[in-house]
Amino acid sequence: MSKEYIIPIFIPHGGCKKRCAFCNEYSATGIKEKPDTDDLEIIYKEYKGYFKKNKKPYIAFYGSTFTGLENTIMEYYLEWANSKYINKEIEGIRFSTSPEEITQEKINILKKYPVNLVEIGVQSFYNDVLALSNRSHNTEDIWNACVLMKNNGIEFGLHLMTGLPGSSYMKDINSALLLTFSGASYARIHPTVVLKNTLLEREKYIPETIEKSVKKTAVMKMILELNKIHVIRTGICLYGDEINNVVSGPYSESFGDLVNTFIYSEIIKTNEKNSLKFPKNKKGIVYGYKKKNCEIIKEYGVSFTDSEEIFLNNQKTHTEFFYPKIIEKYI
Numbered sequence: 001m002s003k004e005y006i007i008p009i010f011i012p013h014g015g016c017k018k019r020c021a022f023c024n025e026y027s028a029t030g031i032k033e034k035p036d037t038d039d040l041e042i043i044y045k046e047y048k049g050y051f052k053k054n055k056k057p058y059i060a061f062y063g064s065t066f067t068g069l070e071n072t073i074m075e076y077y078l079e080w081a082n083s084k085y086i087n088k089e090i091e092g093i094r095f096s097t098s099p100e101e102i103t104q105e106k107i108n109i110l111k112k113y114p115v116n117l118v119e120i121g122v123q124s125f126y127n128d129v130l131a132l133s134n135r136s137h138n139t140e141d142i143w144n145a146c147v148l149m150k151n152n153g154i155e156f157g158l159h160l161m162t163g164l165p166g167s168s169y170m171k172d173i174n175s176a177l178l179l180t181f182s183g184a185s186y187a188r189i190h191p192t193v194v195l196k197n198t199l200l201e202r203e204k205y206i207p208e209t210i211e212k213s214v215k216k217t218a219v220m221k222m223i224l225e226l227n228k229i230h231v232i233r234t235g236i237c238l239y240g241d242e243i244n245n246v247v248s249g250p251y252s253e254s255f256g257d258l259v260n261t262f263i264y265s266e267i268i269k270t271n272e273k274n275s276l277k278f279p280k281n282k283k284g285i286v287y288g289y290k291k292k293n294c295e296i297i298k299e300y301g302v303s304f305t306d307s308e309e310i311f312l313n314n315q316k317t318h319t320e321f322f323y324p325k326i327i328e329k330y331i
Contacts, residue, residue, distance in 0.1 A: 005057035007047040007090075009035060011077070015068025015101065021134045021165060021199040022192055024245075040080055048089075056091045058117075059084060065121075066095035067106045074106075078113045085114045092116040096159070099145035100137040107152050118156045119188065120145055124164055124171065125178040132165035134199060146182045157186035157232070162216055163208040163250070164192050165200075169216060173331055176220035180227040187224050189217050190236040193249035207249035214255070218262040219330045222323040234259045254289055261288030265296055267322045270329070274301035277311040 011034050013019070035043065044059070051057055059081040066074065084090045096119040122142045124130055130138055149156045158179050162172045179187060191213040194200045200207075208216075221231045235255025238246070243253070252258060264286050268276060278286050283304055287293050296302075309316045 004091075005051050005055050006094075007044055007057045007059050009040060009043060009059060009061050009077070010063035011035065011061055011066070011069075012063045014064035014066070014073075015097070016065045016136075017068060018134055018136045019199070021132070021203075021205075022161070022195070024195050024198045037080065040077075044084070056089065058091050058094050060093075061095035064096070065098045065101050067097045067103075067110075068101040071106075071109060075109065078110075078115075082113050094118065096121060098135075098137055100141040102145040102148055104148060104152075107148060107154070110154070111152070116155060118149065118154055119159055120149075120156055120184075121159045122175075122179075123159065123161045124167060125175040126167065126171050129164050129166045129171060142182075146184070150183045155185050156183075157188065158182060158184045159188045159190075160220070162189065162191045162213055162220070165205065169212075170331070172216055173219060173223070176223045179224065180229060184229060186230040186232050188233045189220055189231065190234065190255075191217065191250045193236050193251045194247040196245045196247055201247050210250035210252060210255075210258070213250035214258045214262055215330065217255075218259045218266075219327055221259060222263065222320075222327055226320055226323050226327075257289040260285055261292050263326070264288060265293050266326045266329075267319070268293065268296050268300050268302055270322060270325050271300070271312060273299070275313050276300065276302045277305050277307075277314075278302065279308050279310065280304045280306060281308075282310075 013023075014034055033039075047057065061077060061081075066077075069077075078093065081090070081093045085092065092114040094115070094117040099120050099122060102118075102120070120142075122137075123133060123135060125139055125142065127138050146156070146158075160172075160175055160179065176187075176189075191210075192200070192205075192207050194205055194207055217234050221234060224231050233256065236251060238251070243251070265288065268286075286302070286304075287297065305311070310318060312321070
């Protein structure tokens with residue numbers, strides 16, 4: 001998959017009818033106000049300056065329930081982004097939203113614009129977890145939104161969270177399994193982290209450990225990838241000083257690396273010694289975060305070759321081939 005360039009525009013809590021127990025976009029992004037035209041242009045020019053001139057980015061509206069905005073406000077942002085598309089400056093428009101705010105009326109508006117990807121924050125496929133997290137949707141809303149998106153030919157992804165109030169290891173795993181029936185083309189997974197000035201902080205919520213979170217997220221990622229659903233990110237994304245707003249929980253800037261490290265350690269351990277060969281260009285990911293898998297690699301006699309292929313007992317294979325055995329071990 002080729003690298004995509006994103007210009008993120010944050011509209012903190014825009015269109016949100018409730019404040020989720022885990023959420024404080026002001027703490028997560030450091031942005032306090034909704035952007036006006038001047039702000040939009042400043043952000044746009046700043047990010048455009050980071051990219052090569054021949055690279056056309058996407059404009060993405062985040063931090064809000066975008067389709068929950070009043071139609072006039074939603075179209076204000078879409079019109080601004082569309083002007084960049086008409087001038088052939090961007091590839092298209094993306095945004096995040098909540099499933100209960102996806103209706104045919106809203107989709108009819110979206111169809112007037114070059115919206116090519118929508119991320120739906122579902123968090124969990126369990127109603128009790130959603131209620132305890134103060135989400136404004138239920139599982140029926142999730143499935144209705146997915147059907148509407150598919151019927152209207154709009155590509156979409158789903159966002160899951162682990163370790164929410166009322167959730168459990170198997171509820172999170174099952175949410176990943178249920179996601180495979182949604183029609184989503186991609187998924188994002190991140191563990192529940194307690195941020196400053198959230199309901200979770202006030203309730204002194206105790207989040208899961210990073211060890212438990214990494215293992216569970218890795219299993220969820222393998223389930224999704226086995227079903228051809230691309231996992232675009234594991235771990236919450238925080239910017240700059242906003243990391244200081246983490247009160248507790250499994251936060252790591254290298255969370256995704258930790259997940260991949262776990263997966264490759266399991267791939268190695270579920271096979272006989274001296275049976276695995278990886279491409280040299282995969283050395284970094286196989287050795288893992290801070291070379292955590294170094295001892296396992298030595299113990300199991302893993303070797304590296306100039307080939308682009310993975311070999312198991314001198315037969316070509318691929319990463320997903322190993323997943324079912326690992327998933328079975330952990331569920």
